Amino acid sequence: MKLGVIGYGNLGKALVRGLVDGGISQETIIVNAKSERTRSAVKEAFGQINVTESKNELVEKSDAIFLVVEPKNAPEVLAEIGGYNLSEKVLVSFMAGITLQEIKEMLRDASECxxxxxxxxxxxxxxxxxxxxxxxxxxxxxxxxxxQILKRLGYAPEMSEAQLDSITVTAASGLAFAASLLDAYQKAGAGLLANEEQSREITLRVFENVIDLARKENCSFEEIVARITTKGGTTEAGLKSLNQEIITDTLTECMQKSYEKCRRIQE
Ligand SMILES: NC(=O)c1ccc[n+]([C@@H]2O[C@H](COP(=O)([O-])OP(=O)(O)OC[C@H]3O[C@@H](n4cnc5c(N)ncnc54)[C@H](OP(=O)(O)O)[C@@H]3O)[C@@H](O)[C@H]2O)c1
Structure with missing residues (x-):
């Protein structure tokens, strides 16, 4: 199967890397990006991948077209590719907040793909x-x-379209939320440890340890807290100052704001 990728920014790069490292041959991939600079970057990173400035060529040479541009570029890009022959092609949109219905409307003849x-x-x-x-x-x-190709890239559940916005928040933007929490942990730890570098290593390992325990022993995060906390001990002393309600409220608000923004993209 031949794969066309339109857009080679943060996500486009991740997608192409995941496909190639997941065993998809470079020769079967063709990439289109707006600027010559980005198209050259593709060539530099992947010598065998085909690069084109023509969306018509990309559509002609692809069985599946991965759309990895920003939502604001969707009307222009979809109107253009909708003008080419999309018969028997599959369009795969990675754009946050643009619905299947909107994609169909932006293409000129949705029935073809x-x-x-x-x-x-x-x-x-x-x-x-x-x-x-x-x-x-x-x-x-x-x-x-x-x-099948998408399933090579990770945990890939199929779901209703309405649920997709929840994944946008908790898993896509969620990586940034989780990284911010780890950053806070690293900064707090650096006050006690030898230096930032050591604090980074300990932060990484502490979170890995929690995830390993939760997975391997199939236990809840609350159980892990209980296992470590002895009455009157050091953990309990620290936990008294760790207001979990505030953290939960902050995260709830953060996800709510992110969700509302995702919904607004669709208006
Ligand atoms: N980043 C994430 O973590 C993430 C997660 C989930 C979903 N998404 C979705 O993925 C999409 C891309 O996000 P991103 O973070 O990768 O954005 P980005 O870093 O801004 O990259 C956008 C890419 O689109 C290209 N582009 C813009 N207009 C184009 C056009 N008319 N024709 C061809 N290429 C064009 C740009 O080309 P130039 O480089 O040449 O300007 C650039 O390579 C968005 O819709 C976003 O909602 C992103």
Whole structure:
């Protein structure tokens, strides 16, 4: 199967890296980006990948077209590719907040192609990402093949379109929220440890330790807290100052704001 990728920014790069490292041959990928600078960067990173400034060429040479541009560029890009022959092609949109219906409206003749919407996070670069997937239910072979390729990029549950916005917030933007929490932990730890570098290493290991314990022993985060906390001990002394309600409220507000923004993109 030939794959076309339109857009090679933060997510486009992660996608191409994940595809290539996941075993997709470079020769079967063709990339289009707006600027010559970005197209040269593709060539530098992946010598065998085809690069084009023509969307018509990309459409002609691809069975599946991955759309990885910003939502504000969607009307222009979709209007252009909608003018080419999309018969028997699959369009795979990675754009946050643009619905299947809106994509169909922006294309000139939606009946010609199948459309899949994917909401990933950038960890797809390492094949360990999270990808919410929704599509209009057709069982064409090309759609099935694309779904198989997407599953190589990480945990890829299929879901209703309405649920996709929740994945945008908790998994895509969620990587930034989680990184901010780790950053705070690192900064707080640096006050006690030898230096920032040591604090970074300990932060990474502490969070890895919690995840390993939760997965391997299939226990809740609350159980882990209970296991470590002895009455009158050091953990309990620290936890008394760690207001979990404030952290939960802050995160709830953060996710709510992010969700509202995601909904507004659709208005
Ligand atoms: N970043 C994430 O973590 C993430 C997660 C989930 C979903 N998404 C979605 O992924 C999409 C891309 O996000 P991003 O963070 O990768 O954005 P980005 O870093 O700004 O990259 C956008 C890319 O689109 C290209 N582009 C813009 N207009 C174009 C056009 N007319 N024709 C061809 N290429 C064009 C740009 O090309 P030039 O480089 O040449 O300007 C650039 O490579 C967005 O819709 C976003 O909602 C992103």
């Amino acid at each position: 199948d459309i899949i919407r994917v909401m990933p996070n950038i960890a797809i670069a390492t094949g360990t990402g999270i990808l919410g997937i929704t599509h209009d239910g057709t069982d064409h072979e090309t759609v099935k093949e694309v779904l």
